[in-house]
Amino acid sequence: MKRLATVLGALVLVLAGCSSADTDTDTEPAATGAQAEFLDAHGLAGMDTAEIIDHLDRLGGADRPTDFMASIRPDKLVFSDGQQELAVDMPEDRFYLSVAPYVDQTHECFYHSLTTCQGELTDQDLGVRIINDEGEVLLEEQMTTFDNGFVGIWLPRDVQGTIEVSYDGLTGATDLATTDDGATCLTTLQLT
Template sequence: MKRLAATIPALVLILAGCSTADTSDEQSVEGAEGEFLAAHGLDGMEVPEMIDHLDRLGGQERPTSYMASIRSEELLFSDGEQDLALDMPDDLFYLSVAPYVNQTHDCYYHSLTTCQGELTGQDIQVRILDQASGEELVNDEVTTFDNGFAGFWLPRDVEGTIEITYDGLTGTSDFSTADDGATCLTDLRLA
């Protein structure tokens, strides 16, 4: 279900992670949703495409006319006049990871429009394991986006470990793709 919330200050939406919705008139919600997405150049994209597009942007390319934030269940937008919550895929969880050497920031819910990591455009080796089964979910070399993050679509309800190697340095961190799991991992220090 897609929802368009009444005007709520962006800070409340981003911090609280909730919105009010009136879906009694589904046709008007769809129309308002479409207008919102078109106004911000996101129309015609599915939620995973929007996330992939926005997470790859950095510096001057990043939108400043709205905020976009990822929760386990929703992709949230706010432009100060309208707020929009789009459902995430039922079977997948998006985890955005910013490994660091010298500096990081505290983060729980990844902001596609403001989060900035230290290592931009760097090749990193990533290994992601499901702790319960031992299954290797990812084992690949990836390049961090212009925002210093690398994003991964993982199965839901997994407790795991992520290990990253970069320039002879290695770091690990635990993660969870449960409903209350963090979508922004910024505590993976490379040493």
């Protein structure tokens, strides 16, 4: 019982924002203490934040975990298993945007769920171009949607711009923002 109280106390501190904000998530493990125990219990131990996101976002169907939820906020990757919730810091200089362009059907989404969000176009090749409001091309490449129908894109923080997607003769574009109040899940880009 005392150990559970210690773990829960650590989680409260993490959720209150008392975790170290200067962790380099590109080279260091994503978590220590209670976070590490949680991640280890779910097969994510030793991964940094970007590796956890990449791993989970690529899963689809029966491969997705059902014993916990993982959701991306602009500054945190939030986990919950129904009994506890914890947060791991996102990289300070990058923003993760998960994009699910669609033709016929979509779902409303603001914060991307790595364990439940499902897009329409799975395993499909897309042309993706992102331009900031100053006209600078931030990304222009061919990408393949994951089994969950999304492509995951790491962008600089504090960018406002436009994403353009082409697929099988169809195109679409919409605005995006990688700000502290920006959406990490973009499901409003219809291809026509």
